[in-house]
Amino acid sequence: MPAVSFQSVSKVYPASGRPGARPLQALDHVSFDIEEGEFFGLLGPNGAGKTTLISILAGLARTTSGSVKVHGHDVQAEFIEARRHLGVVPQELVFDPFFTVREALVFQSGYFGLYDNGAWIDELLDGLGLADKAKANMRQLSGGMKRRVLVAQALVHRPPVIVLDEPTAGVDVELRQTLWHFVGDLNRKGHTVLLTTHYLEEAEALCSRLAMLKQGKVIALERTSTLLSNATSNILHFKTDDELPPALAALARVTGRIVQLPANDTAEIERHLAALREAGVRVEDVEIRKADLEDVFIALMNGSAPAQKAPPALEAAP
Numbered sequence: 001m002p003a004v005s006f007q008s009v010s011k012v013y014p015a016s017g018r019p020g021a022r023p024l025q026a027l028d029h030v031s032f033d034i035e036e037g038e039f040f041g042l043l044g045p046n047g048a049g050k051t052t053l054i055s056i057l058a059g060l061a062r063t064t065s066g067s068v069k070v071h072g073h074d075v076q077a078e079f080i081e082a083r084r085h086l087g088v089v090p091q092e093l094v095f096d097p098f099f100t101v102r103e104a105l106v107f108q109s110g111y112f113g114l115y116d117n118g119a120w121i122d123e124l125l126d127g128l129g130l131a132d133k134a135k136a137n138m139r140q141l142s143g144g145m146k147r148r149v150l151v152a153q154a155l156v157h158r159p160p161v162i163v164l165d166e167p168t169a170g171v172d173v174e175l176r177q178t179l180w181h182f183v184g185d186l187n188r189k190g191h192t193v194l195l196t197t198h199y200l201e202e203a204e205a206l207c208s209r210l211a212m213l214k215q216g217k218v219i220a221l222e223r224t225s226t227l228l229s230n231a232t233s234n235i236l237h238f239k240t241d242d243e244l245p246p247a248l249a250a251l252a253r254v255t256g257r258i259v260q261l262p263a264n265d266t267a268e269i270e271r272h273l274a275a276l277r278e279a280g281v282r283v284e285d286v287e288i289r290k291a292d293l294e295d296v297f298i299a300l301m302n303g304s305a306p307a308q309k310a311p312p313a314l315e316a317a318p
């Protein structure tokens with residue numbers, strides 16, 4: 001039995017009351033399973049539907065059609081059983097300002113009928129670097145510390161499935177490391193992890209399998225290693241102040257002065273360089289690197305399949 005199963009999930013938000021407003025299809029027949037013990041990544045640009053899908057999984061929103069199960073329990077029909085199997089770390093920092101950290105965790109344990117949870121709470125506080133904040137009031141904590149408490153709250157009932165919705169947005173390196181160490185450990189002990197993130201290098205490093213959403217549809221569902229090995233193999237990376245010739249501009253990812261051009265082999269790299277020379281483009285700091293998940297993501301979001309070699313942009317210069 002899969003840990004999480006999404007079966008043809010659609011979600012339409014009704015039109016707002018504003019004149020001319022139309023209903024919005026946030027999810028369009030999303031289907032995939034997450035197996036027990038997987039570290040699974042859900043990726044997609046802003047507005048792709050990730051939070052909507054997670055809200056449905058957590059029982060905070062309802063599907064328009066389709067079904068979602070956690071360890072075989074339907075999240076709508078068997079809400080309590082499904083919820084017991086899930087620990088959800090929300091994107092937003094929601095907390096009760098009147099509790100201390102420990103009180104918040106004791107209170108949360110009570111929701112699940114756990115009245116003798118002190119040992120596990122201590123373990124959570126230790127593992128997440130919160131031990132010296134146990135008696136601090138929630139409102140005295142920095143944003144990063146509050147996020148650690150949210151992670152601890154999500155885990156008080158030792159859920160087999162852990163859902164992290166952009167847990168590292170705006171958090172410092174230390175918290176990221178603490179969090180990934182802790183969550184990685186739980187995953188090695190058999191917990192299933194579902195992660196949404198905009199940090200693709202994080203997804204590449206952590207997730208064994210990925211789903212990519214675009215406008216509410218699954219456009220890729222693959223092992224991370226397969227996505228990477230199918231990708232255009234090299235990226236020609238350089239800086240320039242000059243304008244690229246149109247054929248190269250159409251292929252390039254440009255960030256300020258930095259240009260990145262996909263190239264499948266050495267011959268294509270040479271063709272790109274020759275074309276740049278011919279167009280009088282002055283380049284600096286030229287590097288060739290392997291394609292990463294960000295390159296795959298961009299290719300997929302732009303509608304070009306990463307497995308396919310980019311069309312030869314230019315004829316080789318003499």
Ligand SMILES: Nc1ncnc2c1ncn2[C@@H]1O[C@H](COP(=O)(O)OP(=O)(O)OP(=O)(O)O)[C@@H](O)[C@H]1O
Nearest residue numbers: 013014024026044045046047048049050051052053
């Ligand atoms: N409560 C709501 N009412 C109406 N439309 C909504 C509601 N919540 C989300 N949407 C819309 O549904 C679409 C999907 O939003 P969602 O927040 O699920 O995307 P996301 O992939 O999580 O984006 P982000 O990366 O920005 O968090 C967006 O167009 C969004 O504006």
